[in-house]
Amino acid sequence: MTQPHHEQDAHPVHGERGQDIADRLCDRVRRADAEGTPLKIVGGDTKAFYGRPVEGETLSLADHRGITHYDPVELVVTVRAGTPLAELETALDAEDQRLAFEPPHFGASATVGGTVACGLSGPRRPWAGAVRDFVLGARVISHDGKPLRFGGEVMKNVAGYDLSRLMTGAQGTLGVLTEISFKVLPKPAATRSLRLTMNLESALERLAEWGRQPLPLSAAAWYDGALLLRLEGGNSSVAATAERLGGDALDTDFWRTLREQRLAFFTDDARPLWRLSLPNDMPALALDGQVLYDWGGAQRWLKSDADAETIREAAARAGGHATCFTPHAEGGAESPFTPLSPVLAKYHRQLKAKLDPNGIFNPGRLYEAL
Structure with missing residues (x-):
């Protein structure tokens, strides 16, 4: 120790x-x-x-x-x-x-x-x-x-x-x-959150531009027609960046509400919830449903009745993958995680066999075959 x-x-x-x-x-x-x-x-x-x-x-x-x-x-x-x-x-x-x-x-x-x-x-x-x-x-x-x-x-x-x-x-x-x-x-000396009204395309362009600059960003989401940002760092750095970016003040509690999935996006829509992990500069996918952009666009929350195969194929074509957060018993996908490729499945089986040869630890939690 x-x-x-x-x-x-x-x-x-x-x-x-x-x-x-x-x-x-x-x-x-x-x-x-x-x-x-x-x-x-x-x-x-x-x-x-x-x-x-x-x-x-x-x-x-x-x-x-x-x-x-x-x-x-x-x-x-x-x-x-x-x-x-x-x-x-x-x-x-x-x-x-x-x-x-x-x-x-x-x-x-x-x-x-x-x-x-x-x-x-x-x-x-x-x-x-x-x-x-x-x-x-x-x-x-x-x-x-x-x-x-x-x-x-x-x-x-x-x-x-x-x-x-x-x-x-x-x-x-x-x-x-x-x-x-x-x-x-x-903890940082200063924290400030901003709301900048703009469409999705402009938000992704701004984030791509700001991502190449030494700005004190610590959260970025696009939701309800606005780019939402959190700044964290030294007092002078946060103040100067907030003045430069503009926008309106946003309650910093928004990020906790987003993290805990308590926004109306999550609670008011009964459709299955999917998390899409994608390149952050990828344009909107052609999928039916409502989308909330998190992690500067790299994590996208999707509320949709589209079938699992359609959603996963769209995510794969965009260079990412999709995970279903709604249990199968409540209308979600039978397999919440993206099916493994044959090579990855082989390594997963070998690892499971080595560390848990009798299959006693949470069998089937990740994949039915494990």
Whole structure:
């Protein structure tokens, strides 16, 4: 464990506010593997909609919680997987620090482990990085119930092939995350959000132009006939950029509402929700439905009744892919994620067979064959 340079500056360890049930979890996994019993791994269960349904005995990590180490000087925090995400963010906020990838909660019970397992990031992702970019290390329970540690608490420990990052976005299909170490960042001195009325074509042109300039952008969306921007950085830089770009003031809470999918776009339209990952300068696709542009155009939210094949073919022709966020039982696609190519499917099967030979970890969560 990395020691702080100045012991008096280290944040107190919060393990006493939670509990360590790792031994109990290891025993449960060991028995499941020996018996070939599938396990449905659950934290706060706020992202159960994301992926395919899992049939198995519930393995809850909700009681495995607590901040085990936090050093604001070193910009590192280590947290048990069942720790509520809100609890971690409150601790970081007290030191004027944050998780720069701005993870969505989708509910008050969201946990740190679920955040990493699902690998979802908020509006700041293109400018700050994704979840995996901030994972320094992790503790994982293997299929035979052994506690393993990958990475550490400094960036140099995660050079090259690292299983702690492989677990990010794997949705619990390769092992049970029990503890994660993150790199955290200070909050900016100034934040300001702007609303510039313009059509989509003009918005994409502006974003392409501004993307080549050293502007303090940290979020960009096009919604309801306007380009919406967030500026973060030093006071003078943010003020000068806001004056240069113009527009009207926008409530900075907009970005949290977007991140948590609480805008009317998400709540007032009953059609299935799709996320299109595309080149950010790609013009609008010829798809029926309503679209919200996020991540400067690289992430596009689509509300549409079009069939999965039509949507995925359009995304593929544009150089991207499409993910369905609406469960199949509620009218969404049977397979939420883009089908794997034969080569990728081969590697996924080999990896699953190596790390989970008896297929006990969240079977079928990502793909039916895994």
